[in-house]
Amino acid sequence: MPRDGKVRLGALDGDLRVERDSEIDVEGRLAVSGQARFDGNAEVRGDMECGSFRSNDGTVRVHGHLFVHEDLETRDGAVEVDGELKARRVDADRGLLVGGPASAERFDVGGRLEGAQSLTAKKVSVGGRFRLAGKLTAESVEAGGSVDLREVELDTIEVGGVIRLAGGIVRRSVEVGGKFTSDAPFEFGGLEVGGIANFHDSAKGGRIEAGGMMNADRDLTFEDLEVGGFGAIGGNGKGHNVEVGGKFSVRGSLELTGKLEVGGQISVGEALTGSVLDVGGKIDARRAVFTGDAEIGGAVATREGLKASRVSLRRKSRATGPLVGGVVHLETKATAEDIYGEMVELGDKSEARRVFARRAVVGEGARVDELVYTEAVEMREGARVRSPPQKVANLPPFPL
Amino acid sequence: MLDGAPGTPRRREVSDLYATVLEVVKHYHGAARITRVSYGAGMPVDRLRHFIGRLLSLGLLKSEELDGRAVYDITARGQEFLDTYWKMRGYIEVFEQAPDPEDRRVRRR
Numbered sequence: 001m002p003r004d005g006k007v008r009l010g011a012l013d014g015d016l017r018v019e020r021d022s023e024i025d026v027e028g029r030l031a032v033s034g035q036a037r038f039d040g041n042a043e044v045r046g047d048m049e050c051g052s053f054r055s056n057d058g059t060v061r062v063h064g065h066l067f068v069h070e071d072l073e074t075r076d077g078a079v080e081v082d083g084e085l086k087a088r089r090v091d092a093d094r095g096l097l098v099g100g101p102a103s104a105e106r107f108d109v110g111g112r113l114e115g116a117q118s119l120t121a122k123k124v125s126v127g128g129r130f131r132l133a134g135k136l137t138a139e140s141v142e143a144g145g146s147v148d149l150r151e152v153e154l155d156t157i158e159v160g161g162v163i164r165l166a167g168g169i170v171r172r173s174v175e176v177g178g179k180f181t182s183d184a185p186f187e188f189g190g191l192e193v194g195g196i197a198n199f200h201d202s203a204k205g206g207r208i209e210a211g212g213m214m215n216a217d218r219d220l221t222f223e224d225l226e227v228g229g230f231g232a233i234g235g236n237g238k239g240h241n242v243e244v245g246g247k248f249s250v251r252g253s254l255e256l257t258g259k260l261e262v263g264g265q266i267s268v269g270e271a272l273t274g275s276v277l278d279v280g281g282k283i284d285a286r287r288a289v290f291t292g293d294a295e296i297g298g299a300v301a302t303r304e305g306l307k308a309s310r311v312s313l314r315r316k317s318r319a320t321g322p323l324v325g326g327v328v329h330l331e332t333k334a335t336a337e338d339i340y341g342e343m344v345e346l347g348d349k350s351e352a353r354r355v356f357a358r359r360a361v362v363g364e365g366a367r368v369d370e371l372v373y374t375e376a377v378e379m380r381e382g383a384r385v386r387s388p389p390q391k392v393a394n395l396p397p398f399p400l
Numbered sequence: 401m402l403d404g405a406p407g408t409p410r411r412r413e414v415s416d417l418y419a420t421v422l423e424v425v426k427h428y429h430g431a432a433r434i435t436r437v438s439y440g441a442g443m444p445v446d447r448l449r450h451f452i453g454r455l456l457s458l459g460l461l462k463s464e465e466l467d468g469r470a471v472y473d474i475t476a477r478g479q480e481f482l483d484t485y486w487k488m489r490g491y492i493e494v495f496e497q498a499p500d501p502e503d504r505r506v507r508r509r
């Protein structure tokens with residue numbers, strides 16, 4: 001077809017070559033058995049089917065469905081399809097806009113990929129922006145820019161810039177350079193975000209790694225959670241291990257089966273449970289119960305208490321709220337309020353308000369307001385107990 | 401193009417543009433052609449050449465010839481820039497949010 005041409009076409013046995021600024025009115029369906037090639041802008045009014053599709057330097061608009069038996073390729077051009085698009089492989093330099101459902105083994109788009117309905121593929125690769133209003137089903141998705149999706153069912157997704165999705169499942173990994181946001185319930189294998197991860201609804205997955213900030217408005221279930229900067233869970237958190245370098249807060253409870261390591265600051269509105277606790281910074285919870293050791297290098301504050309098989313307050317650390325343990329050990333200059341334990345060891349110059357223990361050792365220069373014990377107490381040089389230590393037959397019930 | 405922070409749109413700084421170009425180049429795993437990067441970054445080729453030249457001179461990008469054409473790839477330093485950039489964007493977003501009541505209590509103390 002010469003440039004600026006306008007024709008009516010139906011079935012065509014062989015190749016079709018269309019020069020720039022041409023218009024084709026389709027009779028029934030434009031069926032090209034060979035290659036359809038477009039140079040420059042063109043309009044196809046109706047449904048089109050071809051062996052292969054190639055366009056150069058322009059935008060081809062198909063006002064109907066487009067079915068390509070082999071590959072759809074554009075060089076320095078874009079394709080817009082009002083209806084459904086089907087091809088074996090799609091490779092578009094500048095952009096692809098599809099009004100209906102789109103499916104291909106692979107979509108490679110340099111600029112912008114937009115779809116108004118579903119998209120199904122094995123692999124989707126977009127250099128710039130990818131937006132889809134329907135469900136996305138694929139094995140892998142990669143984008144250099146930003147991605148805005150509704151429901152997804154994927155194995156992996158890797159985005160350089162920003163991902164926003166309604167929800168769904170990513171079975172293996174989500175990797176985002178910049179920012180991840182999910183608006184509906186979301187399930188994932190692992191999530192690695194360089195900047196910010198936002199879950200606006202409940203989320204469940206494996207390892208979560210957020211370099212900058214992680215925020216979950218509702219419940220979050222995970223395997224391991226590592227937050228380098230700031231983190232917050234608006235509901236309850238449940239997982240194996242948590243490592244917080246910065247500041248982390250949980251409005252509800254945080255239930256762990258493994259270790260909680262806090263270099264910075266963690267605040268839990270309700271109960272905190274786990275096996276091992278290691279706090280270099282500050283921890284704040286309504287109650288904290290650990291089945292193994294709890295080591296506090298900074299500060300711990302609870303309303304109902306901290307319980308562990310062994311509680312250790314390192315040098316100069318502070319505890320507010322009861323401490324309950326098999327063994328409770330305060331190092332030099334550590335301070336605590338009420339302490340309950342089978343064995344309580346107060347280091348030199350440490351301070352406690354009340355101690356209830358089977359056996360107790362009060363270190364040099366240590367101070368206690370009240371000490372109640374059942375078996376033995378050892379007072380080192382300069383140790384002071386405001387009221388004389390009281391030996392009883394039975395200790396009061398321990399909290400927690 | 402990379403989005404700004406939510407709420408009022410953030411004005412794109414020059415560092416955002418460099419990050420955009422680096423992310424698009426990285427996406428092509430060592431085979432980024434300038435036209436593809438131009439479409440991905442939403443930037444005309446002549447303007448993009450300036451950005452790519454700067455990124456090459458700073459050692460954040462490297463280039464080589466493939467089938468007689470220049471292709472670009474991100475360097476370890478470029479990746480380091482991106483990691484730092486996104487982390488910093490995360491922190492900036494926190495600072496731009498209203499402070500929580502706990503922070504206000506700490507300030508009053």
